[in-house]
Amino acid sequence: xxxTTRSDFGLCKCLAGLALWCVLPGRASAADLHxxxxxxxxxxxxxxxxxxxxxxxxxMGPDHVVKRTVKLGSDLQIQSSDVRSAGRYQLIxxxxxxxxxxxxxxxxxxxxxxxxxxxxxxxxxxPNSIDATAFVFDQxxxxxxxxxxxxxxxxxxxxxxxxxxxxxxxxVAWMRMDSTPHEGRVQVTAVSGNVQEARVVxxxxxxxxxxxxxxxxxGNMVTLETDxxxxxxxxxxxxxxxxxxxxxxxxxxSTVDTPIKKGVARIQLRVHGRAQISVACxxxxxxxxxxxxxx
Amino acid sequence: xxxxADMTLAVKNISLLFFKAASFVIAAGVLAxxxxxxxxxxxxxxxxxxxxxxxxxxxxxxYYALAWRExxxxxxxxxxxxxxxxxxxxxxxxxxxRIAEQKQTGLRIKIVDHGHxxxxxxxxxxxxxxxxxxxxxxxxQTFDGNKLLxxxxxxxxxMVLMTPGADRWYVRNLExxxxxxx
Numbered sequence: 001x002x003x004t005t006r007s008d009f010g011l012c013k014c015l016a017g018l019a020l021w022c023v024l025p026g027r028a029s030a031a032d033l034h035x036x037x038x039x040x041x042x043x044x045x046x047x048x049x050x051x052x053x054x055x056x057x058x059x060m061g062p063d064h065v066v067k068r069t070v071k072l073g074s075d076l077q078i079q080s081s082d083v084r085s086a087g088r089y090q091l092i093x094x095x096x097x098x099x100x101x102x103x104x105x106x107x108x109x110x111x112x113x114x115x116x117x118x119x120x121x122x123x124x125x126x127p128n129s130i131d132a133t134a135f136v137f138d139q140x141x142x143x144x145x146x147x148x149x150x151x152x153x154x155x156x157x158x159x160x161x162x163x164x165x166x167x168x169x170x171x172v173a174w175m176r177m178d179s180t181p182h183e184g185r186v187q188v189t190a191v192s193g194n195v196q197e198a199r200v201v202x203x204x205x206x207x208x209x210x211x212x213x214x215x216x217x218x219g220n221m222v223t224l225e226t227d228x229x230x231x232x233x234x235x236x237x238x239x240x241x242x243x244x245x246x247x248x249x250x251x252x253x254s255t256v257d258t259p260i261k262k263g264v265a266r267i268q269l270r271v272h273g274r275a276q277i278s279v280a281c282x283x284x285x286x287x288x289x290x291x292x293x294x295x
Numbered sequence: 296x297x298x299x300a301d302m303t304l305a306v307k308n309i310s311l312l313f314f315k316a317a318s319f320v321i322a323a324g325v326l327a328x329x330x331x332x333x334x335x336x337x338x339x340x341x342x343x344x345x346x347x348x349x350x351x352x353x354x355x356x357x358y359y360a361l362a363w364r365e366x367x368x369x370x371x372x373x374x375x376x377x378x379x380x381x382x383x384x385x386x387x388x389x390x391x392x393r394i395a396e397q398k399q400t401g402l403r404i405k406i407v408d409h410g411h412x413x414x415x416x417x418x419x420x421x422x423x424x425x426x427x428x429x430x431x432x433x434x435x436q437t438f439d440g441n442k443l444l445x446x447x448x449x450x451x452x453x454m455v456l457m458t459p460g461a462d463r464w465y466v467r468n469l470e471x472x473x474x475x476x477x
Binding site for chain 1: 344385388389390392393396397399400401402404416417419420421423424426428437439444445447451454456468469470471472473
């Protein structure tokens with residue numbers, strides 16, 4: 001049989017005193033703060049406070065600070081407006097001493113999309129030329145970090161639309177796609193749940209294709225006119241696109257730049273003797289024509 | 296003789312690979328400025344969908360460190376005047392509100408910043424946004440007036456969204472998250 005020694009007795013007294021100290025009315029210990037580990041943003045909840053008397057309650061969140069006197073032995077109401085921002089919140093309760101506990105506010109379900117579509121103009125039929133990035137936020141503009149699906153719905157000006165589903169990673173979904181074959185507006189709509197955001201990319205004709213020029217004499221002059229300038233998908237290059245005509249005759253070399261108007265480029269040149277005329281648009285060279293001027 | 300040449304070539308290739316891998320880890324973040332900006336280390340290894348340029352990495356590190364220095368100063372002094380241009384958007388709105396409410400209640404926060412390990416996790420192809428995960432070592436003391444209420448000393452994790460401006464990067468969103476892998 002174990003005998004109680006003097007030192008054991010002292011230890012017992014000490015533990016009994018500690019137990020009594022713990023159950024004294026009016027004390028709020030850390031164990032008294034029964035907080036949920038996580039709370040959804042904007043959700044009110046209550047914290048039961050043990051003990052009696054009054055204490056000072058502090059709540060500190062990313063964008064909100066509360067300080068008020070509370071009665072122990074009642075429920076502490078945390079309002080929905082107190083926990084709108086996602087992040088770590090610290091709750092401190094002080095009477096004669098202070099105790100603290102923390103909880104995390106998680107974002108609410110998706111309610112806003114921040115959507116970027118890049119670039120704003122792109123040539124048709126270009127691989128990996130369009131990038132779409134969507135950031136998913138909740139109604140309080142917290143980034144929703146739990147995975148959510150984002151549908152990117154692509155609606156070309158002509159032809160069938162299509163969509164791609166991309167899961168978010170850390171609140172971000174992105175995809176890259178080829179531009180479609182036809183010029184015009186392509187609308188890309190990012191959709192997550194009931195939320196959607198649309199952006200538009202303008203597809204323009206790519207480089208000219210099969211560029212051809214014909215020469216028509218008119219007195220001492222020659223009129224040079226291209227066929228309608230189109231890309232390889234048949235899209236007309238926009239008016240204003242510059243076409244360069246180069247003429248080499250006995251007087252030397254001259255180049256004239258002219259914009260496309262109504263789908264074609266046209267100039268008049270004075271030609272001295274035998275001349276070689278070529279046409280180019282951007283990086284594309286067209287045909288060459290020979291001409292004999294009367295000068 | 297041939298094997299010697301092969302070995303030399305192999306060593307060269309290994310060195311080149313090491314350089315390529317290491318070049319994405321930008322360790323230019325130690326800012327020993329007089330205003331004691333915290334140490335920030337950026338790891339951009341494997342960043343998608345766009346790799347980071349070295350100068351961009353250095354700029355991110357510089358302005359993220361400045362942002363923390365200014366935030367710590369503002370939360371301690373309860374004055375938003377000390378906040379420069381490092382915070383914009385939601386991050387600035389939230390911080391400004393927090394400072395105003397701290398001032399109203401008489402609370403203040405002292406942050407002893409032991410440094411940040413930033414991991415860049417997303418960089419948009421157009422360069423318009425970068426998302427980073429910050430493993431921070433902070434000691435946070437909460438005061439009511441001059442009375443110390445609480446001290447927290449634990450690693451913290453923050454999800455950070457930064458966007459570029461003309462000559463700098465801004466902190467647009469800063470959310471503390473639980474220290475769990477995503």
